[in-house]
Amino acid sequence: GENVEQHPSTLSVQEGDSAVIKCTYSDSASNYFPWYKQELGKGPQLIIDIRSNVGEKKDQRIAVTLNKTAKHFSLHITETQPEDSAVYFCAASRWDSNYQLIWGAGTKLIIKP
Amino acid sequence: EAQVTQNPRYLITVTGKKLTVTCSQNMNHEYMSWYRQDPGLGLRQIYYSMNVEVTDKGDVPEGYKVSRKEKRNFPLILESPSPNQTSLYFCASSSKGLAGSYEQYFGPGTRLTVT
Numbered sequence: 001g002e003n004v005e006q007h008p009s010t011l012s013v014q015e016g017d018s019a020v021i022k023c024t025y026s027d028s029a030s031n032y033f034p035w036y037k038q039e040l041g042k043g044p045q046l047i048i049d050i051r052s053n054v055g056e057k058k059d060q061r062i063a064v065t066l067n068k069t070a071k072h073f074s075l076h077i078t079e080t081q082p083e084d085s086a087v088y089f090c091a092a093s094r095w096d097s098n099y100q101l102i103w104g105a106g107t108k109l110i111i112k113p
Numbered sequence: 114e115a116q117v118t119q120n121p122r123y124l125i126t127v128t129g130k131k132l133t134v135t136c137s138q139n140m141n142h143e144y145m146s147w148y149r150q151d152p153g154l155g156l157r158q159i160y161y162s163m164n165v166e167v168t169d170k171g172d173v174p175e176g177y178k179v180s181r182k183e184k185r186n187f188p189l190i191l192e193s194p195s196p197n198q199t200s201l202y203f204c205a206s207s208s209k210g211l212a213g214s215y216e217q218y219f220g221p222g223t224r225l226t227v228t
Contacts, residue, residue, distance in 0.1 A: 009153070034216070043117075043203050043219025044156070089155060099144040099163075099207050099215060105155035 002027035004092050006104030014112050019080055021107045023090035024072040030092040033073045034101070035064060038087040047088075048075070077109075085111045115140045119204050119220035126194055127228055134189045134223050136204030144207040145187040146171070146217070147179065149200040156203070162187055194227040201225075 003026045013019045025033075034049035050057045050064045050073065057064050063076040077084055087108050091101040117138045126132055138145065146161040148171075158171030162181040176198055178190040187206075191198060204220040 006155075032215075036217075041222075043205070043222055044217075045219065046216045049216075099146075099209070099217075100158075100161070101217065103156045105153065 002030060002092060002094070002102040004090060004102050004104045006090050006107055008107060009105065010108045010110070012110040012112060013080055015080055015082065017080055019077045019084070019109055021075045021088055021090070021109070022072060023074070023092075023104050024070075025092040025102070026071065027092070027094060027102075028068075028071065029094045029096075030102075031095050032093040033064070033066060034091050034093075035075050036089045036091065038089065038106075040086070044089055080109075080111050082111050082113065085109060115218070117204055117206055117218050117220035119202075119223050121223060122221060123224045125226045125228065128195055129193050132191050132194060132225075134191075134202060134204075134225070136187045136189065136220060137185050138187075138204075138206040138218065139185065140206060140208065140218065141184065142206035142208045142218070143184070144209075145181065146205045146207075147177070147187070147189050148203045148205065149173065149198075150203060150222075151200050159189070159202075194225075196227050199225060199227050 006023045031052035036044035037047045038044040061078045066073040087106045089106050090104040093101050120135045143164045147159040148156045157173045160179040162168045202223045205217040207217045
């Protein structure tokens with residue numbers, strides 16, 4: 001079955017710098033890749049997603065890139081701010097999976113002032 | 114306000130004492146799911162439900178039960194809790210979006226401690 005690996009487990013960056021979190025997946029039939037942000041004491045919340053017919057998607061300071069050949073996708077956060085500190089999860093899903101998401105283990109992002 | 118609610122938010126109990134964690138969503142979503150979150154292990158799915166009276170096991174179903182008698186509610190039942198079920202639990206719901214993409218909406222979490 002599908003397996004999603006996420007790296008790094010912890011990432012510390014200076015405020016204003018960029019942060020990149022990477023995920024690899026094993027099932028070439030996966031076609032939907034969301035990213036969720038979990039703030040302290042809250043449930044995860046979708047921040048951006050990408051489908052397999054698109055190579056890149058951007059929403060203000062957040063972007064996601066997808067390399068289908070290599071089976072990896074990445075989250076890019078530019079001009080990081082203190083409110084970006086959180087745990088980020090990647091996930092993957094295939095078209096016939098009936099809502100099922102396979103989750104990465106999460107990355108704790110720390111923004112240093 | 115569209116939301117997923119869970120109760121209780123915090124629970125401390127003893128081994129073997131049956132408990133239920135409730136989950137309710139007001140978005141008319143077909144799909145509901147329970148996850149547990151443990152350090153270093155991310156989110157692991159316990160059970161999910163595609164619709165009323167339709168439930169299926171996730172990755173870690175042992176020691177848990179669920180039911181889906183109404184579309185909005187999806188309670189998680191621990192018939193005989195054990196210390197290894199100490200964890201942070203999340204309920205989520207979803208509706209199919211365009212062309213296979215969709216968003217899962219998560220509740221605020223239930224912190225369970227079993228002594």
